[in-house]
Amino acid sequence: MRFDALVLNASLRQSLVTVRSLGRRGLRVAAAGTERTLPALASRWCGRRLVFGPPPDEASGDYLDKIREWIDETGARTLIPSHDGTIALLREHRSQLEPRVRLALANEPALAVAVNKQRTQVWAKRLGIPVPREAVVRTVDDLPAALKEIGLPAVVKPSESWLGTGQEAVRVAPVLVVTATEARRAVEQVTRFEEPVLFQQLLSGRREAVSFLYSNGQMYARFAQWAVRTHPPLGGNSVLRQSIAIPRDTGRHAEALVRDLDLEGYSEVEFRRDADGTPYLMEINPRLSASVEVAVRAGVDFPYLLYQWASGAPIEQQNGYRIGGWMRYLGGDIEATVDCLQQRGRPGISRPVKTIVDFGVTFLKPMGYDYFDWRDPLPAVRATSGFIRTTFKRLGSRMRKAVLGKAAL
Numbered sequence: 001m002r003f004d005a006l007v008l009n010a011s012l013r014q015s016l017v018t019v020r021s022l023g024r025r026g027l028r029v030a031a032a033g034t035e036r037t038l039p040a041l042a043s044r045w046c047g048r049r050l051v052f053g054p055p056p057d058e059a060s061g062d063y064l065d066k067i068r069e070w071i072d073e074t075g076a077r078t079l080i081p082s083h084d085g086t087i088a089l090l091r092e093h094r095s096q097l098e099p100r101v102r103l104a105l106a107n108e109p110a111l112a113v114a115v116n117k118q119r120t121q122v123w124a125k126r127l128g129i130p131v132p133r134e135a136v137v138r139t140v141d142d143l144p145a146a147l148k149e150i151g152l153p154a155v156v157k158p159s160e161s162w163l164g165t166g167q168e169a170v171r172v173a174p175v176l177v178v179t180a181t182e183a184r185r186a187v188e189q190v191t192r193f194e195e196p197v198l199f200q201q202l203l204s205g206r207r208e209a210v211s212f213l214y215s216n217g218q219m220y221a222r223f224a225q226w227a228v229r230t231h232p233p234l235g236g237n238s239v240l241r242q243s244i245a246i247p248r249d250t251g252r253h254a255e256a257l258v259r260d261l262d263l264e265g266y267s268e269v270e271f272r273r274d275a276d277g278t279p280y281l282m283e284i285n286p287r288l289s290a291s292v293e294v295a296v297r298a299g300v301d302f303p304y305l306l307y308q309w310a311s312g313a314p315i316e317q318q319n320g321y322r323i324g325g326w327m328r329y330l331g332g333d334i335e336a337t338v339d340c341l342q343q344r345g346r347p348g349i350s351r352p353v354k355t356i357v358d359f360g361v362t363f364l365k366p367m368g369y370d371y372f373d374w375r376d377p378l379p380a381v382r383a384t385s386g387f388i389r390t391t392f393k394r395l396g397s398r399m400r401k402a403v404l405g406k407a408a409l
């Protein structure tokens, strides 16, 4: 059997959403991940389960060889990656891959800007889009000047979230720093990869994201959501999110940026507002994001549109969607709640009572849950057992450390 699409990075929630979206439309989908037990591989729509590893390194040269084998084996014409490390790998080798398969990735010049926060900001500033006040730190010696200019608390983050190469490559998330010691530690985490650090003012307002499917000067779909809670609590994965009407300001800024960059395919432009409501650009994600299911449930089937665009088929025009729909990632929300309790008193963290009440009250709202779909129940079963397994493992290692610590005293 020949497959229409090969969906990579099956450990990611957006990969499961993609398998389901394409499968429901009657397309033949193969999916690849690093373990047999991944939720996306359990979907009824997954026609072929492909496994790579150990080691589970989806950014390595060996992985690239495997992808080539899979392309031959499945006959898939379209390849859909979502992991930043895999995307970096595919970009490096796209000239050899593209004659055989279509990559669901924007063209190289636009992509090179979109994956890099510093370059995105330079581009945005030219268009009059507000960006956070920030200093660029190249070594720890630049830190005192940055502390003086931006002050504390602040946010430290790398310009690209996927750092290093091969075995050493890691994803580095933004870190909230409250003291000079914390700032130094966070800066060292990034500069050891010889990457510049963005040292930014801390914004405390609403987090919004505007998504598009854009091709050849035409906007085929627009969608907006806001993230109520995230994991980690500073920002990252949205664990509670809602579809909203496209805000006038962020909608206008985001669309101007995508058009000016000529960023084809799917993209999500993230903003955070300050306490007064002014939105500041965070970054562009030029790939499907973990939260994309809230758009699919609201009526904008981005994975399918992305497939249409990448495969060269005519793209359906989407007009409008349902606003007010809620979605939750329960495993992430549990972890975020525990983190908030541990980080009480830090900027942006609610009081413990409020944290627990908010978590509990969310069960009373009509809500979609990531992984859960009655027409395709197995991925949720896998996700739940995986969550329980990793939680017990983590608890076990914490307890072991505590016991060993006591024994050493």
Ligand SMILES: Nc1ncnc2c1ncn2[C@@H]1O[C@H](COP(=O)(O)OP(=O)(O)O)[C@@H](O)[C@H]1O
Binding pocket: 132, 155, 157, 161, 172, 173, 174, 200, 201, 202, 203, 204, 207, 234, 235, 236, 270, 271, 272, 282, 283
């Ligand atoms: N300067 C900042 N102030 C407040 N929150 C921030 C700041 N920078 C990042 N965040 C939060 O962290 C999230 C992740 O940051 P982002 O720049 O998108 O990096 P990543 O590549 O890790 O997604 C943002 O969506 C936002 O919620």
Ligand SMILES: [Mg+2]
Binding pocket: 236, 270, 282, 283
């Ligand atoms: Mg982000």
